Amino acid sequence: MAIYTPNALKSELNERGWRLTPQRETILKLFQNLPEGNHLSAEDIYQKLQDQGEPISLSTIYRTVKLMARMGILRELEFAEDHKHYEINQPYPYHHHHLICVKCNKTVEFKSDAALKIGSKTCEKEGFHLLDCQLLIQAICPQCQRSIVPE
Amino acid sequence: MAIYTPNALKSELNERGWRLTPQRETILKLFQNLPEGNHLSAEDIYQKLQDQGEPISLSTIYRTVKLMARMGILRELEFAEDHKHYEINQPYPYHHHHLICVKCNKTVEFKSDAALKIGSKTCEKEGFHLLDCQLLIQAICPQCQRSIVPE
DNA sequence: CTCAAAATTGTGTATGATTCTCAATAAGCT
DNA sequence: AGCTTATTGAGAATCATACACAATTTTGAG
Numbered sequence: 001m002a003i004y005t006p007n008a009l010k011s012e013l014n015e016r017g018w019r020l021t022p023q024r025e026t027i028l029k030l031f032q033n034l035p036e037g038n039h040l041s042a043e044d045i046y047q048k049l050q051d052q053g054e055p056i057s058l059s060t061i062y063r064t065v066k067l068m069a070r071m072g073i074l075r076e077l078e079f080a081e082d083h084k085h086y087e088i089n090q091p092y093p094y095h096h097h098h099l100i101c102v103k104c105n106k107t108v109e110f111k112s113d114a115a116l117k118i119g120s121k122t123c124e125k126e127g128f129h130l131l132d133c134q135l136l137i138q139a140i141c142p143q144c145q146r147s148i149v150p151e
Numbered sequence: 152m153a154i155y156t157p158n159a160l161k162s163e164l165n166e167r168g169w170r171l172t173p174q175r176e177t178i179l180k181l182f183q184n185l186p187e188g189n190h191l192s193a194e195d196i197y198q199k200l201q202d203q204g205e206p207i208s209l210s211t212i213y214r215t216v217k218l219m220a221r222m223g224i225l226r227e228l229e230f231a232e233d234h235k236h237y238e239i240n241q242p243y244p245y246h247h248h249h250l251i252c253v254k255c256n257k258t259v260e261f262k263s264d265a266a267l268k269i270g271s272k273t274c275e276k277e278g279f280h281l282l283d284c285q286l287l288i289q290a291i292c293p294q295c296q297r298s299i300v301p302e
Numbered sequence: 303c304t305c306a307a308a309a310t311t312g313t314g315t316a317t318g319a320t321t322c323t324c325a326a327t328a329a330g331c332t
Numbered sequence: 333a334g335c336t337t338a339t340t341g342a343g344a345a346t347c348a349t350a351c352a353c354a355a356t357t358t359t360g361a362g
Contacts, residue, residue: 122263133288139281139283
């Protein structure tokens with residue numbers, strides 16, 4: 001969970017035999033400039049880059065976010081919807097977790113050092129290399145609790 | 152997070168204007184009889200019921216697991232694959248969390264009361280009704296760390 | 303700086319999980 | 333027992349995501 005400059009990204013890619021491309025740099029920048037708490041779907045990324053006049057194909061976007069998620073640069077978020085969302089994987093103390101309403105998908109972000117610690121200790125114990133750690137709470141928000149309509 | 156008998160399931164369904172059907176009961180039983188640590192995809196459920204001689208259509212299976220997840224009876228697990236897995240949402244002290252290798256999908260289950268507490272406190276504070284709370288750790292397992300092959 | 307090897311991109315197409323439609327059936331209430 | 337309304341099953345439809353491959357670009361060596 002580090003903050004990536006274009007050069008840091010390049011080194012880390014090259015280390016693994018991968019390459020830094022303008023597309024990958026563009027996508028990283030997009031996420032880095034996103035206001036905290038925003039998360040984008042592949043389609044969102046596609047649209048934003050289109051609007052910015054830096055179009056990148058959807059295929060490349062899918063490939064890139066998957067790659068960056070596996071590198072620990074992006075977090076892959078799975079809420080109740082039918083598509084994934086991505087956000088930058090920020091280091092402590094910006095790291096946060098998600099509370100999600102399974103009915104309306106409203107999400108609340110919250111921080112918890114304790115959860116982070118549990119995550120890193122567990123990884124250590126099992127010999128895993130930590131990429132991301134999120135406490136995911138599925139719940140029903142106050143509004144939806146009051147809603148009379150079933151489903 | 153309660154243990155459901157058929158009758159308890161019926162009451163809870165009826166409360167919301169829904170109905171208890173043989174299919175729903177069969178699916179609940181299937182999960183309740185599953186050895187701890189097992190989680191099934193929709194397709195897995197379909198196959199198992201087929202083999203048991205209690206076939207249920209895939210449509211119904213998808214509808215049922217979604218319903219039960221929203222009721223808090225099942226947990227919806229999203230690992231790195233392209234399909235969801237479900238498991239029974241067990242109460243403390245059986246409740247557990249997941250550590251997943253993003254490369255090979257190996258999963259390790261672990262318990263953590265602390266994570267549970269953070270979850271319930273957060274819900275309380277925000278006025279949400281807790282359904283499920285999981286600490287999801289994405290990481291790279293020892294074997295995959297050693298692997299030379301990229302991607 | 304130049305060049306070859308190998309990774310990456312974009313376009314179009316394929317895949318596969320999940321949802322939808324709708325007629326037939328069955329649960330729950332009076 | 334009968335009526336209302338949820339549920340089921342079969343198949344078709346959707347939609348996110350992955351794939352194939354030719355053209356292009358990055359990297360590292362000389």
